Amino acid sequence: MEGDSESSKPFASGKKIIVAGAGIAGLSFVVALRKQWLSQLPTLTPPTIAIYERDPKNFGVEREGYSISIRSDGNAAGLQALSKLNLLETALAQSITGVQEDPGSFGLWDKDWSGILRIKLKTPGNLPVPGMRIARNVLRKILIQSVSAGEEIHWGTTCAGAVKLESGRIEVQLSNGKTDECDLLIAADGSKSKIRSTFRPEDKLNFAGAVAIGGVSRFKDKVPPPVDRDWGFYLSGTGYGLFASPVDEHSAVWSLSYLAKEPREFARQPLSLEQADLILKEARERGKDMAEPFQTLVNATDISTLMILNTLDKQPFPHLNGSLEDMPVVFIGDANHAVSPFAGAGANLALMDGWELAEQLCKCGSLPEALALYDASNLPRATSVVQFSHWAIAFAHFTGWKLTLCIWAARIINRLLFR
Template sequence: MQLTGTLAYLLYAASLAIAVPLEKRDGSSYTSGTKANDIKDGVCAPVTFIFARGTTEIGNIGETVGPALAKKLISGLGRDGVAIQGVEYPASILGNAQLGKSGGPTMVDLAKQAKSSCPDTKIVLSGYSQGGLVTHYAAKHGAEPDCAVLYGDPEYKIDKVGDLDSSKVKSFCATGDGVCELHTFDITAAHLSYTTGNDISEGAEFIQSSILIGRPRIIVAGAGIAGLAFARALERGWPKEHPKPELVIYERSSKDSDREREGYTLGIKPESGLHALEQLGLLDAALCLSTVGCNDVPPLPTIWSKDWRPMLDLSTRAKSDNGDHGARSTGIRLIRYELRNLLMEGLPSHTKVYWGKGCNAARVLDGRKIQVEIDDGSTEQCDLLIAADGANSKVRSVLLPDDTLNFAGAVCLMGTSRFPSRKPAVLEHKWGMNLTGEGTAFLTFPVDKNTGIWALTYRSSQPQERIRGEEAVWRKQEILDEVRERGNMLQKPFNEFIEATDPQTLQVFSAMDKVPVQHAKALPAANIALIGDANHAMSPFSGNGANMALADAVSLASRLSSCTSLRAAIDDFDAESWPRSQKAINRGRWIISLFHLKGFAFLLLRALLAVVSVLVAWKR
């Protein structure tokens, strides 16, 4: 059973004493040999394994069962998941007559020391041969174990292990082992056989399963790209050896996609979004839905001037990289509702999704459980809350009221054009952007042969009010007049795009972004993780909102499935996510500056694009 210190231990035990995650310290120093002293060295882990060796074995953990079981636990739990400690006692032949008293008090002291320095650890007592007697003694005299595993126990079926329920005790007695079968000191081959079969593996599995009681409850706020991807990623990555968490998603919107509001396309990049989709098992399906890289539409854009003269044409470079291989290397574009539907179809069947119900607030209860307030007035509790409710996250606004969005310095007016026959000729097999050199940029994206998406952007010192939906419909003339005025330097087919605009798709919004959350600083005492735009809102200029949402979902799910503590999982997630998302935010700010250059700066850019164009043609 290969687990890397799975977080299952903390999450499953959220209903037990593991509700407060352990402090993350250096992991077990034990690798091999006859001695293990993690408790004495101050190691704190979710599980503390204390072992008493058999008669005449050397060291404090012995040479046979002890090392084998310790290694198997480290393999299953990870080095950070378990502390290994041997019991120092004589283990002499005469010691058997003391019925465990020769080492029992030491085992008790070790268990108490572990609990004192690491209150939330689970104590596992184990012994082989005479070590079984030591374990019985310790369990009766204050060690307070959570479970016990015995091999060749002289008191097999004679005595209980302290007050432990029988479901918390596993005792192995090999056929022909006189020590446990007949309660004699006749050492047979069977008594020496416990490391040769499956007993060690079964013992380790029993230890891991016996401390995992109940199912963790995870609430995901938001069924957008990040929330849906997280649910699938957790399902695929969660260790099969353990019961799966109860995962519940609350989404404020309805289940049916709003095709007008979600009809824009998203760039999915190879190093982030495509990689995440591959981890989710959805890459092939996503490639089939791409609006570029197929039907003679290249995956890479063209940069035009205001009169539609190419300043840099990357589309011809991409022709040699057609098909799936080319898409995997250059990226794809997906209509947002197509990506959302793909993720919805990939949801595990047992995942509960409550549509039309959003999460309004959250607070931390005693024991670190989270109480979530639903917008219908009800409340729910969970062991872990994933906030994936978008850039205007309600959860974030309550927990981190000062962590607000920042205006990135540009305003976008956007719509979808539906042409009765075909799109303008220049855009039938190309897409890209017009850089005017006058502080305005015009972007076009393909959907199909009769449909295209456009966006006009300009620099601004102040954000503009958001307009969409019914308000955009009745303000259609006002919005389109502004588009025409700001884009008056653009030549045909600019006006064709504007005239063919479906008013139901019109939007006006400001480019906003936000510095990523560092959970250890912002939410150190809460079992809450923010992902996607709720964590680090991206301006559309970064071209990375969906990419970062997918990458966050896969990254966090992977760490929750493989870390020893919730804090360790979130810290590891931050270490990977923070620099990645901050880089994307910085890229968005840089692109805003680039798209809206004027005067001499724009002339320099145009000269640079000309040089790049020559190099591209030469390499082709």
């Protein structure tokens, strides 16, 4: 924004903003808005922000104890977003990438766990690494600690619904029986967004065709190689996919998947010992032809982390037409464009969405102007990430000639580009 005066002030100045969901997207937005406002518009009245989060403050380590990839490539530039948030150094120091001598990389393993491909991406000029693997709860804690005292998070308070008032403001109904009003509602309440089902009831999640069983394995000593360093897909050729990755020096996450026509019913955590035993038995049976350390990983699973996950996703949607016309509600992260873990990019998109929406709100004199600019970058990248994830689901389960062809192609790429 040119100048920092009341006459050229951005739409958000002095407004009340409610953020539904203190996940990666919501927190990234809150931290980004404060940071950009303070540096670019220090004399203008900032917006006031209230954050409502369904989970209690001390959310279980088990729910988010797996690791995620934060990348710097193409449509998944989460690393750049963290750098702009001034949080990259802190995150790196607490990531598995930050503590290893060899930072590890994404790759593919054949049925004997020999590396087929080990992607060594170029480090973008202004960054220390091309990517990192970090426990999701660690990343979330870093973001929570960066929220300033004036932007209180109301823990254990679900946004149950919202309506547009005659005044043009939005009233949010809360699970504690109260309501709160705002000039702008940021829906960052994840893939099963309540706010989305209120304003876009027809816009549901789609089953992307795979079911995954997985968990975090804990080891007294080191994680068994090669999962102690690298992460990626083990191509079993049996029709079952396997993703494995280190989480920290003593734990690793594994996820065995299979293609299915329908999503599967599953028990929620906390699981009884019997339920957990049955799920682990099923994983061992489905992966019986997979080489070690598969069974070792399954046997060391911390049952409080065990999950069955249906791959669900949905295409992103724009804010300036259809049901959201004139509605001061913005959807970011999974609430707008849910992606399955096969994309390896949902958290990256969430970080980028948060930063970019804040950027437009600091610049633009009107909400439609901010939304047009935000949609222009969000829509194409989220669309291609969803598309890529469908390809990744197919690829992880290839058998026969398709798998052979892919392995050969991967070996050639590895030799030509990454040796």
